[in-house]
Amino acid sequence: MDTVQKPSGDPPFLRNVGLFLTYHCQASCAHCIVRAGPDRHEEVNLDDARDWIRQIASYRNHYVYVLSLTGGEPFSNLTMLREVMELAVECKLLVSVVTNGFWATKRHTAKKLLESLPKICFISISTDQYHQKYVPFERVKNAVWAARECGIPYYISVVTENESDPDYQQLNSELVQITAPGAVRTGITFPLGRAAEATAQLKYKTSSVPPKEACQAASSPCIFPDARVYGCIGPLIDLRYDHPLLLGNLRDSSISEIFDRAETSVALHALRLWGPNRLISLLRDSGLGVHVPKSYIEGSVCNACYSLLSDARVRGWLRDLEQDADFRKKVAYGRLFYLSESGMLELGGA
């Protein structure tokens, strides 16, 4: 993946919060890290959702701008989706939604549905070789058309194991027929969740060198139906251990407590500033090179991060790093320099 060096362009911290509505999905994609599917019915409890949305909205006097609804397929349970969206709008949060577009059976049906929902400020429509086994491309086209008609900005989100994969390239050429190339966002899948069961068939390009990029996912935490709050919605959600990006549990702490703690997390912000590559260098410098992953998936910061945090010794080292005054100071001022963020300094985290 091409990289650019520039002073910023990073998403701001905590302005966007994800809410994972449901594990139900019409598709049971081979790459799905949360193993969503038609047989899954766990979803967020509406009373919990109401409580959490109110807490999100009141956190630091409307600090959070956007509630991003994800899953699973948020459109699976329209009653719940509508209720959650209405409350979010009432709480003055903007709402974005991720979908596979299964509901867009016809152009006008899709438009009518989008018009019937409270304001959606952004929609991400997933399609790729995995989703297409379950959701015909025609529906994706209808969903894109309806989003345009309703004036809703959208991305088409595509994942692949390898950007040189012919299937992926074929799909991309079809997508540019229906939308501008800038509206297509590509991600690399993870060999986790359901994909972990098919590792022999995966077509990743690997490298012995870790990706150099900073992590942009850890700017936006995500709340799961069981009340766990993760610092991102990457593969770390598959790690059940205590680790720096498992920010807390809403059964034990409030949103405010969890988000404030996250503001001063050294590991989380080191990832946002320098990506796992910096932690890997520090691990080597600390004489723990034996715990550094041997192989990385090209272009996947998430995979490097997951591989690192899967190691218990690394997690212990990261806990110690939280107490390292010099590194803490470097992270706090690094946020000020690169991201114009003073939250860590304000909360006494340096």
Added chain:
Amino acid sequence: MASPTPKEFAIPVDLLKSFQHEVRFVPQLPHNNGYIIFDMDMLISVLRRADPKASAALADNMEALKKAQANLVIMQKAE
């Protein structure tokens, strides 16, 4: 200490020099796994949905600036 920065925090000189000489990489495309990051497109959408003419004109201007590779910067005035 270096020159004042937002919220009156000043970056210590040794750290400032190290940051100025550091090479930092960010992904060319934002992370797209799971949800969407608030960005300029979203702001444009919000302005458009308010509907009055003035909002639409502002959105058009911002979109033109975006096409010209401009960045949206919102700054808080130093107290």
